[in-house]
Structure formats: C-alpha cells, structure tokens
Amino acid sequence: MSEAIDTPEAVSATDRVAGHSTDLLAKFKPLINEREALLATGVRDPFSIVMEKVLSPTRAIIKGQETILLGTYNYMGMTFDPEVVAAGKKALDDFGSGTTGSRVLNGTYDPHRDCEEALKEFYGTKSAIVFSTGYQANLGVISTLAGKGDYIILDADSHASIYDGCWLGNAEIVRFRHNSVEDLDKRLGRLPREAGKLVVLEGVYSMFGDVAPLPEMVAVAKKHGAMILCDEAHGMGFFGPNGRGVYEEMGCEADIDFVVGTFSKSVGTVGGFCVSNHPDFEVLRLVCRPYVFTASLPPSVVATAATSIRKLMKAGDKRAHLWKNSKRLHQGLRDLGFNIATETAQSAIIAVVLPDQEHAVALWQALLEGGLYVNLARPPATPAGTYLLRCSLCAEHSDEQVGQILGIFEAAGKATGVI
Numbered sequence: 001m002s003e004a005i006d007t008p009e010a011v012s013a014t015d016r017v018a019g020h021s022t023d024l025l026a027k028f029k030p031l032i033n034e035r036e037a038l039l040a041t042g043v044r045d046p047f048s049i050v051m052e053k054v055l056s057p058t059r060a061i062i063k064g065q066e067t068i069l070l071g072t073y074n075y076m077g078m079t080f081d082p083e084v085v086a087a088g089k090k091a092l093d094d095f096g097s098g099t100t101g102s103r104v105l106n107g108t109y110d111p112h113r114d115c116e117e118a119l120k121e122f123y124g125t126k127s128a129i130v131f132s133t134g135y136q137a138n139l140g141v142i143s144t145l146a147g148k149g150d151y152i153i154l155d156a157d158s159h160a161s162i163y164d165g166c167w168l169g170n171a172e173i174v175r176f177r178h179n180s181v182e183d184l185d186k187r188l189g190r191l192p193r194e195a196g197k198l199v200v201l202e203g204v205y206s207m208f209g210d211v212a213p214l215p216e217m218v219a220v221a222k223k224h225g226a227m228i229l230c231d232e233a234h235g236m237g238f239f240g241p242n243g244r245g246v247y248e249e250m251g252c253e254a255d256i257d258f259v260v261g262t263f264s265k266s267v268g269t270v271g272g273f274c275v276s277n278h279p280d281f282e283v284l285r286l287v288c289r290p291y292v293f294t295a296s297l298p299p300s301v302v303a304t305a306a307t308s309i310r311k312l313m314k315a316g317d318k319r320a321h322l323w324k325n326s327k328r329l330h331q332g333l334r335d336l337g338f339n340i341a342t343e344t345a346q347s348a349i350i351a352v353v354l355p356d357q358e359h360a361v362a363l364w365q366a367l368l369e370g371g372l373y374v375n376l377a378r379p380p381a382t383p384a385g386t387y388l389l390r391c392s393l394c395a396e397h398s399d400e401q402v403g404q405i406l407g408i409f410e411a412a413g414k415a416t417g418v419i
C-alpha cells in the first residue's frame, strides 16, 4: 500500500445533495463511474472473483473452470496440510466455534496461549501477542507505542494498516522515500533529539515484491535513538534460516524491537501478531485498544496457526523450492518480454507492470480465461498511475505448473498486445 490514498475528485455541494439530506456517498461517484465504464467494455470484474471450490493450495474452480492460483499469498502452501486441518477440527470439537469475547475477558482459551507459545518458539522471543488480524496488529501496536508528541518515521510505500496505526495514535507522521536510507537519515536528523521515535519498516514490500535494505536502515535508526518495528507479513516462512523473515536473513535480529506479522499468508489462516524481547511488552495487553476492544479469534483458527507455525520451523525444503519457483518465473516472464518491477526475484512476489488500467485488465482477463488467477493491483493500493499484475508463488507449485504458468502468460500477453 503506498502513500497514494486516492481522494475522489471534488464533487460540488449541489451534487452532494440528494433530496434534503447530504448524500455522503456522492464523493465516490467518480470511482463508481470509472468502474462502470470499465465493465461496460465487457471485461470481468477483477474485484469480485468467487472461488467455487478450492482443490489445493495451487488449484481452484473459478466460473466452472479449473484454474492455477498465482495470487494467494499462500507462500508455504499450508492451507491443506493434513496436520493443520486436523488441529482445527479438534479445536472446533473441544472448544466450539468461537469465544464471544475479548482476550482480556472471556476470550483467552488454551489454544490462544499455545499459539503465542508457538510464536515465541518460532521467533525465539520472550513475548508474543496474538491479534485478530495483521491489520489490527499494526493498528494496535503502532498506535499504542507512538502517541501524541511522538514521531513515526515510515517508508512512503507502507501498507495501509501501518498508515492507519499512525493515525489512530495521533503521533507526528514523517515519511521517507521508499527504501531510501539517505532520506531516512535526513528526516530523522531533523527531529527533536529527546522525542520518542518509532521507525516502521517492512521486510518485503508487497506491491513490487522488493526487500528493504534493513541493515543500513537499522544502523541509521539506532544512530538517531529510534526504536524499530518491522512488518514481516510477506517475509515470514520464506526468508532466513528459521523462516522468521528478511530481518533474520539480513542478520538484524538483535536490533529490531518489534516484529509484526500475519497468519493470513505463509501460516495459511487468519490472525496477526507482534513479538518482542522488550521486558515491558506484555503491558500492551492492557492498553492496546485493538487488542482489548474486539473479540478474540476462534480457537480452531489459533489451533491451525500454532500447528502451521511449528511446521514452518522445519520447512527448509519448501523454502528452497519456493526460491527456485520465484527465480524461474521472474526470469521466464522477463525472457517473454514482460516488464517486471524488480531486476531480479527478490521475494515470492513477482509484479508485472502494465502501462495503464486497460492493458492490465485485458491481460488479467486473458490469463483467467487461460486458466490462471493473478492479483490485479491499482491505486490506491499502488502508487498513483501504477497498474500491476502481481504473481505470488507457492511452495506447492510444481515445476510443471510453473511451466504451464509461463505458457499461459505467453499466450495471453500476445493476444492482448502486451508483449
């Protein structure tokens, strides 16, 4: 998610008035009109796909057709792992369908505690707190750590949940140019020495699939006395000898104060978390509003997460296969003539850059008709004017499937004039 939060074009006061009341939805008319014009050209709506049946982590039935999934963030392919599924079924039998309560009241069950233990084992940290989603983890942790009078220094291309966490906490927000160590240093240097400062980074940036130069950024943040939070949503499972993320791979474990992550990608379910070695970290359970004022995850969900996390600790072979797939797809798409957002494969996200929305939607639809699902990304999820078809690989994609994927891209690219 970039800084570019689209503000719909200004709509005059008279346009806004429907009857006697002000129509609060009128400000979205430009977006509604743009979408209707696009659908009138006969393309399928990229944002209303329904998976009729999911056959495996890499195959589903969409509109009656068997389709290869290449846009799921299911990096490690854990969603159909028999032990993961069995753990969820058992917890459903043992604890029921939901907790009907907050973690701080009636909503902490044995599986929630066990899931936090699994995270502590996985990350080797003293503390782990589970939230209901990764979005809420960022919202909660960032807004609680940095409040009025503090500064949050964040990459301009940060995810929406990071921006929203900043706004919820009322801290001063300072943005630096995407992945620019020099700009981070410059902006930190302008802040009052004594002020509380939190630098927020991501291991992998999900739109372009590029990684952050974490060692250099950490050195600069430390020089200016800032604490550091790293979001490893797209790095967990895949990077580092233990799969902890880019910060582990780049040797920054001792210097990152807080690691945020999600269960909705490599872990293969839903939920979010923050891990830390800070001696007072557990106080967040009492003061963090998005932790306190919402119901906890169903026990079946945290039981699947705990099982998956423990299996990811020993998933070196899957990591190796995922790297092989990512490199092959990146090189193969480049050889076919597609414009890729990064020079080399930096993560399991390979982003194909399209010149405009028309080409992006046409290629997206041709791929789907050819039996391949990828994610279409457009503003405000991407920087203004940027249209991407984002491919996210899975450790369960076979060599044969990667070959098929390249074949479908070649046919669709030629049919739509993209290559």
Ligand SMILES: Cc1ncc(COP(=O)(O)O)c(C=O)c1O
Binding pocket: 133, 134, 135, 136, 138, 159, 161, 202, 206, 231, 233, 234, 262, 263, 264, 270, 271, 272
């Ligand atoms: C970098 C980053 N942080 C946080 C999240 C939120 O995760 P969740 O899906 O668990 O809310 C995402 C999800 O796309 C993400 O890409």
